[in-house]
Amino acid sequence: MATPYACTHLTEVDSTQDEARDRFGGTPELVIADRQRQGRGRLGRHWDQAPRALAASLAFEPSWPETTWPRLTLVAGLAALDALPSQFGHDSPGPGRLGLSWPNDLYRDGRKVGGILVEAGDGVVVAGLGVNLWWPDPPPDRAGLYHKDPGPDAAMDLARAWATSLLGRLAKGPEEWGKEEAEAASVIIGQRVVLADGAEATAVGLDDDGSLVVEEEGRRWSVRSGPVSIDDGEIGEQ
Ligand code: BTN
Numbered sequence: 001m002a003t004p005y006a007c008t009h010l011t012e013v014d015s016t017q018d019e020a021r022d023r024f025g026g027t028p029e030l031v032i033a034d035r036q037r038q039g040r041g042r043l044g045r046h047w048d049q050a051p052r053a054l055a056a057s058l059a060f061e062p063s064w065p066e067t068t069w070p071r072l073t074l075v076a077g078l079a080a081l082d083a084l085p086s087q088f089g090h091d092s093p094g095p096g097r098l099g100l101s102w103p104n105d106l107y108r109d110g111r112k113v114g115g116i117l118v119e120a121g122d123g124v125v126v127a128g129l130g131v132n133l134w135w136p137d138p139p140p141d142r143a144g145l146y147h148k149d150p151g152p153d154a155a156m157d158l159a160r161a162w163a164t165s166l167l168g169r170l171a172k173g174p175e176e177w178g179k180e181e182a183e184a185a186s187v188i189i190g191q192r193v194v195l196a197d198g199a200e201a202t203a204v205g206l207d208d209d210g211s212l213v214v215e216e217e218g219r220r221w222s223v224r225s226g227p228v229s230i231d232d233g234e235i236g237e238q
Pocket of ligand 1: 015036039042055056057114115130
């Protein structure tokens with residue numbers, strides 16, 4: 001049976017992260033907003049969203065041990081791929097397929113179309129998903145998913161599908177978090193990457209705990225955090 005959750009749709013908020021956290025009372029709480037005044041990304045960065053965008057946050061109390069919570073960012077990304085229409089997501093056969101850039105970005109054709117932000121405190125996790133749906137004039141490294149405005153209901157439907165998938169994936173437990181799926185969806189595995197300390201390596205896979213495994217000159221190691229960039233553009237960070 002699907003895990004129940006409460007859902008609130010608001011026109012404008014500072015950040016859905018704060019709204020979901022404030023409203024959380026024990027049952028998972030999904031907050032969706034048409035606009036955010038102070039949407040935030042990782043590392044305290046401002047999150048700019050497209051004229052038509054999905055901005056949603058789900059607050060919940062994970063039953064998973066806290067040591068496994070770093071996997072939640074990847075699980076939330078897989079849930080986003082589940083929720084997005086098949087012409088973009090897992091089932092897409094070709095160019096235009098969405099991919100995950102470890103650990104928290106959604107990419108399509110080399111441009112960032114969305115991101116995940118997971119925040120935790122006092123035993124409560126707030127997972128946020130931002131996806132740019134239609135963006136006629138985006139910055140150079142960004143894009144919207146649709147050529148035409150898909151309308152206001154699209155974000156609502158996608159946000160609900162994302163929350164349902166995320167809660168379903170959580171119910172499977174931390175060992176079944178989807179490592180192989182995340183590897184298959186990755187846009188950086190097999191690529192040369194630049195790590196936070198400036199070292200270069202080849203991304204070769206994911207660890208069971210969700211870390212990125214890289215290799216250079218016969219040596220393999222796991223990267224748990226820090227920006228990861230490909231070519232000369234930063235495409236992943238933790
Ligand atoms: C990133 O790429 O740095 C993560 C971006 C996460 C943005 C979403 S939009 C919904 C939720 N509310 C926020 O303020 N941020 C997240």
